[in-house]
Amino acid sequence: MKLSDYKFDLPVELLADRPSEHRDEARLMVLNRKEQTIEHRMFKDLIEYFDEGDLMILNNTKVFPARLYGLKEKTGARIEVFLLRELNAEGRLWDVLVDPARKIRIGNKLFFGEDESLVAEVIDNTTSRGRTLRFLFDGSYEEFRTKLKELGETPLPKYIKRDVEPEDEERYQTIYAKHEGAVAAPTAGMHFSKHLMKRLEIKGIDFAELTLHVGLGTFNPVEVEDLSKHKMDSEQIEILKNTADVVNSAIDNKRKVCAVGTTVMRAIESSVSADRHLNPYSGWTNKFIFPPYEFSIANCMITNFHTPQSTLMMMTAAFAGYDLLMKAYKEAVEEGYQFYSYGDAMLIL
Structure with missing residues (x-):
């Protein structure tokens, strides 16, 4: 067929x-x-x-709440980061998708949260929109996962145009x-x-x-x-x-x-x-x-x-x-x- x-x-x-x-x-x-x-x-x-x-x-x-929004260093551009796959046991390395991707290059840093308490560095390009991020975080694995949950939102499919609501x-x-x-x-x-x-x-x-x-x-x-x-x-x-x-x-x-x-x-x-x-x-x-x-x-x-x-x-x-x-x-x-x-x-x- x-x-x-x-x-x-x-x-x-x-x-x-x-x-x-x-x-x-x-x-x-x-x-x-x-x-x-x-x-x-x-x-x-x-x-x-x-x-x-x-x-x-x-x-x-x-x-898991896989969609995060971060700010690019220096320019402050808002970047969507979609967590795809954890790459190591410590949970600091992730394959992600970024949007808009054209703004994100190896070496760039992204800051997450109102207090910018979580930072990630782009260390590789995987596909046109794909990147590998290294999160810079000093706490334990459990504390890191808790932080991701705090900052992430429910990853509703893209066809749903409305904002994520608490019910989701x-x-x-x-x-x-x-x-x-x-x-x-x-x-x-x-x-x-x-x-x-x-x-x-x-x-x-x-x-x-x-x-x-x-x-x-x-x-x-x-x-x-x-x-x-x-x-x-x-x-x-x-x-x-x-x-x-x-x-x-x-x-x-x-x-x-x-x-x-x-x-x-x-x-x-x-x-x-x-x-x-x-x-x-x-x-x-x-x-x-x-x-x-x-x-x-x-x-x-x-x-x-x-x-x-x-x-x-x-x-x-x-x-x-x-x-x-x-x-x-x-x-x-x-x-x-x-x-x-x-x-x-x-x-x-």
């Missing part, structure tokens, strides 16, 4: 810039691959599609987030409320957790018509043995195994055994899933509505079936579903 196969008209007003009032009251479109049907529900109705012994796999990564700190995060390291949220999981999780638990639905630290690469545009030539950025994943055991038990017992989000699907498909079971794994993945693709672990999936020609849309098409997904997206636009990070959800059975 080609990049142009994933083009569709998405009105700008359908790009959600705020979450639904309550997590589990986003809209839910339900796709049945076998029956080729589409239903319109609420996210809290999800419970009706699962039975005792079914399994949901969650991504427990936690978003909680809502641009799943309620089960544990392991800090993501610069973007695993958004399908943001629809789960404590109340819905408790109802699912009472019904006997099981949960397993893994960690995939979502990077900005998940939003990188595909710039080649031939999808086989697109290269994904690597993201760090951790699948523990107890998670693999729970997943494999559900597979053996022919239960529903539901991947909550494209990040979970990417992680589990990156560590498949020869007999189509899940292996424990700690490392990195740059797996790019697009049609045609045979999935090994999950037999259902929860995801948000994705933007045209995105790698996330391509993975969803591989799972749902291209024709059914394109029909669903056309209906979603007609019905006014909200797209992207704060948007509505889709359950694919």
